[in-house]
Amino acid sequence: MKAFEFKPKLFTALKNYSKELFMADLMAGIIVGIVALPLAIAFGIASGVSPEKGIITAIIAGFIISMLGGSKVQIGGPTGAFIVIIYGIIQQYGEAGLIVATLMAGIILILLGIFKLGAVIKFIPYPIIVGFTSGIAVTIFTTQIADIFGLSFGGEKVPGDFVGKWMIYFQHFDTINWWNTIISIVSIVIIAITPKFSKKIPGSLIAIIVVTVAVYLMKTYAGINCIDTIGDRFSIKAELPDAVMPSLNWEAIQDLFPVAITIAVLGAIESLLSATVADGVIGDKHDSNTELIAQGAANLITPLFGGIPATGAIARTMANINNGGKTPVAGMIHAMVLLLILLFLMPLAQYIPMACLAGVLVIVSYNMSGWRTFKALLKNPKSDVTVLLITFFLTVIFDLTIAIEVGLVIACVLFMHRVMETTEISVIKDEINLNEESASKEEEENLSIPKGVEVYEINGPYFFGIATKFEEIMSRLGDRPKVRIIRMRKVPFIDSTGIHNLTNLCQMAQREKTTIVLSGVNEKVHKALEKSGFYELLGEKNICPNINVALERSKELLNE
Incomplete structure (x- = not known):
């Protein structure tokens, strides 16, 4: 700095x-x-x-x-x-x-x-x-x-x-x-x-x-004395006063x-x-x-x-x-x-x-x-x-x-309301289209999502307003997949409420026998989650660099 x-x-x-x-x-x-x-x-x-x-x-x-x-x-x-x-x-x-x-x-x-x-x-x-x-x-x-x-x-x-x-x-x-x-x-x-x-x-x-x-x-000459002047209300001192420190x-x-x-x-x-x-x-x-x-x-x-x-x-x-x-x-x-x-x-x-x-x-x-x-x-x-x-x-x-x-x-x-409106959360259940993503040539255009797996894509900052919105979407769906993949490649930052929300989500998922897998976490968000101790709850294997690795991990979890 x-x-x-x-x-x-x-x-x-x-x-x-x-x-x-x-x-x-x-x-x-x-x-x-x-x-x-x-x-x-x-x-x-x-x-x-x-x-x-x-x-x-x-x-x-x-x-x-x-x-x-x-x-x-x-x-x-x-x-x-x-x-x-x-x-x-x-x-x-x-x-x-x-x-x-x-x-x-x-x-x-x-x-x-x-x-x-x-x-x-x-x-x-x-x-x-x-x-x-x-x-x-x-x-x-x-x-x-x-x-x-x-x-x-x-x-x-x-x-x-x-x-x-x-x-x-x-x-x-x-x-x-x-x-x-x-x-x-x-x-x-x-x-x-x-x-x-x-x-x-x-x-x-x-x-x-x-x-x-x-x-x-x-x-002076017309005898009109009903107009107030500064001199009628104030006594003017033509000098700079001495400095006086007020009593505090x-x-x-x-x-x-x-x-x-x-x-x-x-x-x-x-x-x-x-x-x-x-x-x-x-x-x-x-x-x-x-x-x-x-x-x-x-x-x-x-x-x-x-x-x-x-x-x-x-x-x-x-x-x-x-x-x-x-x-x-x-x-x-x-x-x-x-x-x-x-x-x-x-x-x-x-x-x-x-x-x-x-x-x-x-x-x-x-x-x-x-x-x-x-x-x-x-x-x-x-x-x-x-x-x-x-x-x-x-x-x-x-x-x-x-x-x-x-x-x-x-x-x-x-402002927060506008940020909430710009942050989108989408749920993907069948397949992921990679045409608009920077995938390598070896990757297929579409990735199939195995049965029992749901993918949530968060596009925008994950702060306290979005945290609540995320919980509402999941409770509205009401289903209990075996694996939930949360794609965070487009999340620029996360605040303490977002971390708290993810922690609660992970604990709730464990009670429901559902495993949370994070995909594409950027370095800034990664450091925030690591510092908070969140990864100890989630497990290192469930933190994946991209969606391909996350889907492979979800298949392993389904076969366990």
Whole structure:
């Protein structure tokens, strides 16, 4: 087994670094830093923390992911996918609980990378990814309804669950503030039409600047003071906080462990998906295990400074590529740009209207929803549609932790069901046709099966599902031949349940005076059976290399 190697792309990129590459990375880094600013603020507030914590996450996690990551162009930071999880953790455990959960997720991600499980993450079924991504999009949209319509709840606490939120929204819809609604609609329209005029400057930034200036003028000169801004709800600190180690206790670790796994799995999926998309555009190949370790390191260090969970961000990674980013240096520059903005321009963020940020997040949720993909998947086989819908509704109605756990279980069950369907068990009583088999020229085309002998052919893996199926076929036949030959030439592997089943079958056959003969067992299956002690029960003479030898052995047994 090949030893694990930690190879950040930055180290290989710097070997042949040049002034031209630096200038390309510098321009890309500045633009991506500007693109990331409104998103970091919006994600921070939507997650239930102060706006600067979203930027702190983008700075620290973005720098670490680029410095240690396995992708040349990956941009890391807070993403919309984590909003729902973070908000739920803060509601239940507070910000201290969020720090503990993020630290644990960081450790899990590092272990996933060390044990080379990066490739395994990619095998999570696509319907599950689409299901919970679309579910998160719906949930993010739901959390923004109050700010879009400027609803006031008279001190009543907004529930954390989807159904509870909509119930309280409908109860207080008579408190709608039309100025907020107009601000949100204008922001959405600006973001939607910006790509038609500018590919470089993000629509979210233009919307924030235009709408913030307009609202400031309205408040100052028109006396319209009913539009909430960030400054009305948060006190912004334009500084990097000191690192603080949270107090850890075993009870909190136990309670938060399932949530930490969800953060780690979601972070791994999103970062590796982003890196894979980037590979397709730039023609490179990322190191998935190195990337996971970088993601883990980012989530281990960022929460110490008050940050939130981070991962690779597809939109910002694509912005990096489209603006000429060539190496991880671009991602590190993006983090430095955000640091300068935090230190010198952050006080201006207090004038940004909450309704404008809600508009930004409506666009984010729309892009995340992938409704065209969702619609296309509904035409797939029923099993895929089942996984998709269950994951989606569990994400929306309950939470992402339950959705991922249940979705993976269902996907595994359906996978095993499909394997069972592909594994065939046939019973042959008269003769075996060798025309389609690789038999030698000396062999006849057909082999006759002596009376009192039955041949069972297993085509496919012999695992716990098939073991039961095999027993059902034999009990349905109900006869008791003197010899049962089990052809296993097309069995690639056998699990412990399959071995247990064969052992029971052999013991039952001995009680019925029937002898089991195995034919064509491959080396891998042979080793598994030998190690389990199965051959001691069966006897070496009853293990045959091919069907010809097995039939000769059955004739000997019939004559005994």
